[in-house]
Amino acid sequence: MTVANIKPITLEEFLELPETKPASEFIQGQINQKPMPQGEHSLLQGALCQNINQVTQPTQIALAFPELRCVFGGAAIVPDVSVFRWERIPRKPSGRIANRFEIHPDWAIEILSPDQKYKKVLANLLHCAEQGTELGWLLDPEDESILVVFSDRRVKEYKDNDSLPILKDIPLELTARQIFNWLSL
Incomplete structure (x- = not known):
């Protein structure tokens, strides 16, 4: 059996490929397709966007986007929720929002799916x-914990009634328990 040489792909080549559903990401030279979101994941993603945008959009502080491809630092990732400070949202010369976001989010939120690898x-x-992302959250619905990644790459776990760190200037207070209580209908 002959094994063909597989040429490594570049970020530019990856960006020319057709979109996949669910989205594929490119990081450290590897293409990985995200798992299809399921019930808990979808509910948490929607509730996070809604709760963040409810306090940030009217005053133009920031905006939360679901499943937005962000291309930066040699990678193309699609966080479950990407939050951008208002002044950093890419715009066209007309002032309309750009389609391509070639910058890092200020706050990236990932929700672990049952088939995803934590690492x-x-x-x-x-x-x-x-x-340059200021804050990252990794929600694990299975054990109802949230790992927070700070800008200095420090990681801390939050559970139960721990108050979660939020981007500066966003008037939102949440605990891990409040977030996971959204799963009870």
Whole structure:
């Protein structure tokens, strides 16, 4: 049996490939397709975007985007929720929002799916921190914990009634328990 040589792909070549559903990411020279979101994941993602945007959009502090491809630092990642400070949101010359975000998010939120590897998702958040992201969250619905990645790459676990760190200037207070209580309908 002959094994063909597989030429490594570049970020530029990856960005020319057709989009996949669910989205594929490119980091450290590897293409990885995200798992299809399931019930808990979808509910948490929607609730996070809604709660963040409810306090940030009217006053133009920031904006939370679900499943937004962000290309920066030699990678193309698609955090479950990407939050950008208002003044950093890429815009076209007309003032309309740009389609391509070629900058790091200010706050990246990932929600662990049952088939995802913890290490790979945490590596994405650490890459974000290396490139300037101020805050990263990794929600684990299974054990109802949230790992927070700070800009200095420090990682801390939050559970129960621990108050979660939020981006400066965002008037939002949340605990891990409040977030995971959203799963009870």
